[in-house]
Amino acid sequence: MAVPELSRAALMQPRPGPVGAVKRLLPRTLFGRALLIIVTPVVLLQVVATWIFYDRHWDTMTHRLAHAVAGEVAMVVEQLDRDAGPEERRRTLEMAARHMDLIITFEPGGRLTEPWSPSGNTLEQTLSRAIDERVYLPHSIDTRVAHEWIEMRIEVPDGLLSVMSPERRLYSSTTYIFLLWMVGAAMVLFAIAIIFMRNQIRPIRRLAAAADSFGKGRDLSPSFRLEGAAEVRQAAAAFLMMRERLKRQISQRTEMLAGVSHDLRTPLTRMKLQLEMFGDEPEVEELKADVVEMQDMIDGYLAFARGEGTEAPVPVDLARLVQDVAAGARRDGASVEVETGGDLLVQLRPNAVKRCLANLVNNARRHAKHVRITAARAAGVVEVLVDDDGPGIPAAVRDEVFKPFFRLDGPKGRAGGGVGLGLTIARDVARSHGGDIHLQESPSGGLRAVLRLPV
Ligand SMILES: Nc1ncnc2c1ncn2[C@@H]1O[C@H](COP(=O)(O)OP(=O)(O)OP(=O)(O)O)[C@@H](O)[C@H]1O
Ligand SMILES: [Mg+2]
Known part of the structure; x- marks a missing residue:
């Protein structure tokens, strides 16, 4: 699972306090540090000599x-x-x-x-x-x-x-020759050190990039291979193994979920058919409603399971995708306003992200009259805001609503009826892309859902 709080800036930040103060003076990159380790003793030696x-x-x-x-x-x-x-x-x-x-x-x-x-x-x-x-x-x-x-x-x-x-x-004149030799030798050493360090650090950079793109749900670059020093190869091999294990786990979970949901559908359909034969007493109607709800849940499960399936990430214009979702909602009679700006080309799984956005928009239109979607590019991410003018969600439960089957209005009081999986699925899609969804208060009074996806 992605950890969005661990931003690049946070990784580069030295500790506070005196140790941090010393570290602030040192180079941040491994390349700089290694070079310093090689060059400092040589320069010191030369100065003493x-x-x-x-x-x-x-x-x-x-x-x-x-x-x-x-x-x-x-x-x-x-x-x-x-x-x-x-x-x-x-x-x-x-x-x-x-x-x-x-x-x-x-x-x-x-x-x-x-x-x-x-x-x-x-x-x-x-x-x-x-x-x-x-x-x-x-x-x-x-x-x-x-x-x-x-x-x-x-x-x-x-x-x-x-x-x-x-x-x-x-x-x-030997004085000058000596000095020349000293400076010359230092330069040659410096050049050799730079060339060698570059080659040593490239595989580490590649490994970091591979881990990063895996976190964003993207495929490994085809040029990724085990290379560099033994320890780096070991780390890369461990990463590849971890990646395989995670993928296997995810697909196992998905398959199980899909299997169970699918198997439950058949008896439910049977129950529905049998209920049809019982006439329309109030008890039967209630039972029917429960069966319908269960079927909705299972459909939600299946949609969730399918989303994690085999879809591959491709470069997608998020502006187009947002327009599609808005158009779909308008067809269902919603009032949706869209504003997009900037270059919104992102690597993502289009159907999954579409489902994620559709869930957010459906929630908004279920609770409010007017929906406004804004998509724009921010530092290192694209940001999609879904604003509505409904009642919103109290800050205390903004984390709770992401839990499966959690509904603010309780299981029975359905404001247009939902299963309680919409936000769960939406967040799961966002996180599988290395992004996340947060809920805030909208300037128009209702709820603002913020979807962030790394570029
Ligand atoms: N835009 C919104 N305004 C007010 N409350 C909302 C909004 N979006 C979600 N909620 C609350 O959060 C709860 C959880 O939302 P979620 O989308 O997960 O489930 P659902 O909409 O009830 O069901 P589903 O989306 O699976 O059909 C909802 O029941 C609703 O009470
Ligand atoms: Mg919903």
Whole structure:
């Protein structure tokens, strides 16, 4: 039996309270959660690895490279100090350019224009410290002098030395490769995880869809098969077995009901014939009326049993169906007004739904003068309202009237006479389609029956 209260929105709603608050932050779908489970440790690992790498490797590397450059600068400074004339100095500078990748120019008598201290830049700090340790001379560093070049200006006793060093002499390019590798690996992993998870989750989605359509009384999609991981297959197999058992149970019940009703008809007909021969004393008339009532009941039973039979769900325009029912009621002299709107194409068993609607309309016209049917589409469902301007049903017994043979006016006081199966059958039809019927008060004063069927 369908459980209409268990709507999709309710399923997606996290619990209230602190646990719910945490859960609200997490992805709702299995896909999202699985991805999170895979990706979180990897990203965490990478962050830790990167951090260690920076702390250890990168720091040491910069430190060593800076010291190497500072050492070379110190050597050049010392050599220049020893060189006797400008010619020798020129040769020293040339040698530095050739062998050390350093472009050094000397400005005799030059001075640092202003005192300099390293900014927050790690490279500047490390390099400045290395020069302090190796050269012991006032200096300034400019990391933005040119693209991929760094300039160090060193004040020697008789002038200013400008040392241009390519950036690569101070940076380790493995840093970038490492980072690139990290990010790249994470991306590849992410892509693989997405592809694999998709394939794992598809069978679960299909199973959910199959269970949903079974609940709406529809057939299994022909493409449904056992697929996916062992547990999912197991769940799907269990679902199929449950479905078979339920179908068998329903058909057994239906067959029994039909059988009993049919078998009761024959003796009843016999009784009716025999009563005809007894003349028309009041006692006989009463007995006749009882037999007629019993026959009505049995007809109701048979109609109910047949409804559950073999009819297959097909796409039906509910607007047409409502019009048909209304036309039938009008032929019987009822005043019925119909209003339909929107796309009302639904998968349903047309004869069963027709019977359901006819029962509602018959009730309305039995108790009221005017009937109004409205069919429209709402969120995920189609809604048919049957309004009348009769006495209505008190709220306290609106659930009771759905019980078989329950009649408000009691078994004998028949307001146009009914068996008490109409609403039972109507609700059964609605529920076998995954929908339901509720009773409310109509704006026109009488009863409003609301039939909802999932789309
Ligand atoms: N539109 C209505 N207005 C007032 N009372 C209603 C209305 N529809 C149903 N009822 C009450 O609910 C009871 C149950 O309705 P239900 O359709 O199940 O049985 P019935 O109409 O008596 O018999 P049947 O439909 O099997 O011929 C009715 O006996 C009637 O008292
Ligand atoms: Mg009825």
